[in-house]
Amino acid sequence: MRRPQVLFLLSIDTEESWDWSGPFPESSWCVENVQQLRPFHQVCYDLGIRPTLFVDYPVAADEKAVQVIRDLQRTGHYEIGAHLHPWCNPPYYGSPNERDSHVVNLPTEQVDAKLSQLVRLLKERFGVQPTSFRTGRWGIDGKVARLLKKHGFSIDSSVYPFWQNEFFDCHDAHLEPFWASLQDPQRPAVAKDIFEIPVSVGYNWRDFHRANRWHRRISSRGLSPLKPLALAWFSHWLRKLYLSPELTSAEDMLGLIDQMLANGRRVFHMYLHSSSLIDNPNSLVANHNAFHETSRALAAVLSHLKAKADVQCRTLGEARAQLQELAV
Template identity: 30%
Template sequence: MQAITEPPSPGSLAQFDAQFGRRFILTVDTEEEFDWSKPLDRVGHTLDHVTRLAKFQDFCEALDIVPIYLVDWPIVNSKLAAEILRPAIAAGKAEIGVQLHPWVNPPFDEDVTPANSFAGNLPRALEAAKLGNLRDKIEATFGVAPLIYRAGRYGTGPNTADILGVNGIAVDTSVRANFDYSAGSGPDYSGHPLAPYWIDSDHTLLELPLTTIFWGMLRKQGRSLFPLCQRVPHLPGVLSRLGMLERISLTPEGVSIEEAIRAIDIAVDDGLPLLVFSFHSPSLKPGYTPYVRNDRDLDTLYDWFREAFAYCARRGVLPTTVGGIMRAVKR
C-alpha cells in the first residue's frame, strides 16, 4: 500500500454517486488540554473542557450536523467524555474516530521528542501497538468500531496506511493539503490534492484531506509561491492584505469568517466534492488554545460555525457523515 505521506498516483481521485452532490464534514480533534507553547509531556495535561462537549453536541444537532469526534487516549479514558458522547453516537447524531497522540498513548517505549510526536516516525511495531490500543479502547468504550483516523499533528509515516488496514480503518483524514511539516521532522503534504482520493489501488483506504485553499490574484501559483513567501518575514501577511495570495483553512481557529467564505466560494467554484472542517475541542473552553482566550472568543467560534454552515447551504454544500461518504463513494 502506498504511504500516506506520498502524493497519490494519477487516477486515484475518488468518484461519488451523482446524488452525493457537494458535501462537508465537521471533524473535531477531541483531545486533552496542554500548553501549546511548551514542549510536549506525557503528564501535566487536563480535561477541563470535556463538559463543554455537551453544549457543542446540542449546537450541532440543532443544525442537523453530525460531528465526527476524533478522540485520543486521554479522552477515551474519560468517563465524563464517554457519558456525554455515547448517547449521541448510539443515536447516529455523532460519529467516533481515532486520533493518535503518541506521547500520551501507551505503550510508552519511546522518548518524548518533537520527532516522536509524529506517530509515523515511530518504529512500525510501536506505532501499530499505540494505534491498536487506542482503536480497541474506543470500540470498547463507545460500542462502535471506528472507521476514520487522524494522526495527531497530521503525523503519518511510511507504515501508517498498512497499520490502518490491519485495524479495519477505512478512512484517513490526516493529510493537511498545502502544508509542509518537514522542517519539524513531520510529513510534507504540500503536493497532495484537496479532493478525496484512494490511497491504495484496491480502494480500501480513502483519504479525506483537510480543506486548505489558496486565495488571491496569485492563487493558481500558490503551491509554488507560498513556501517561498514563508521564508521572508511578514511577506505572507503583506500579500494577504494586498489580495495577492492567502492560504485559508476551513477552521475557526485563526481564520476569520470572511476568509472562510472566500475559501468556500473557491472550493465550490473549483468543483471540490467534499469540504473538511476541523478544530480542536479544547477551544470549547476559554484559555486552553491560542484561539479562544475569553468568552467573547468562544461566542465568535460558535458564530463562525453558524455563518460558515449557513453559507455552505446557500452554495448547495450539505452536511454528510463518514457513513454517508462510504455509501456514496464508487469502488
C-alpha cells in the same frame, strides 16, 4: 443554473488540553474541554451537522468524558473515530519529544502497539470498531497506512493540504477525497484499502496550486526580513485559508468557500479541536469567547454554503459510502 450538490463534514479532534509551550505529557493533562461538546451538540443539531469525533486515549480513559460521548452517540448523529497522540497513548517508550510527537517518525512496532491499545479502549468504551482515523499533529506515510488497514480502519484524514514541516510534506497532496496508496498515502491507488478525506485548505485565488507556489516562494528564509507573507496577507494579495474557525476568520472562510465552489469542489471538510470550545491560547482566532465565536463561525459558513449549493451534512463514514465510487 443548477445548484451544485456538495457535502459538508465536520471533524473534531476530541482530545486532552495542556500547555503546548511545555513538554509533551504522558500524564497531567485535562479533558474538561470535552464537557463543552454537550452544548455544542445543540449548535450542530440545529444546523443539521453530523460530526465525526476523533477520540484519543486520554479522553477514552476518562469516565466523565466517556459519558459525554456516549450520550452524543445515542443521538445517532455522531461517528466515533480514533486519534493517536503518541506521547499520551500507552505503551510508552522513553520521554516524548518534538520528533516523536509525530506518528510518522515512530518505529512500526511502536505505532502498532499504540494503535492496539487505542482501538481496544475505544471498542471497550463505546462499543464500536472505529473505521476513521487521524494522526496527532497530522502526517501519514505507508507504514502508518498499512497499520491502519491491519487494525480495521478504512478512512484516514491525516493529509493536511499545502502544509509541510521537517517530517512530512503535503504540498502535492490531492485536495478531494481519494483512494490512497498503502505505499504512499498521498498518491491515489487502484486498490480500495484506505479512503483519504483531507481537510479543506486553499487560498483566496481560484488556482490553489499556483497560489501555493507563490506562497512557498515568498516564505523563503532569504525574504523573511522583508515580511512578504504579512504584506501579502494584509494587502489581500495572497491569503492561505483553512476551513477551521481556529485558524481563519468567518469572513475569510466564506471567501474560501467561494473559491472552492468556483473550482468545482464537492466536499467541504471543516476541522477543529474540542479544546477550541474553551478559551485557550492555542486557537489563533477564537481564543476569547471561544464557544460563541466558534459556533458563530460554523453557522455563518454553513449558511453561506447553503445559499449557494445543495448541502448534505455527513460523518466521514457516511461521506465515504457516498463518494467512494466517484473518487480518484
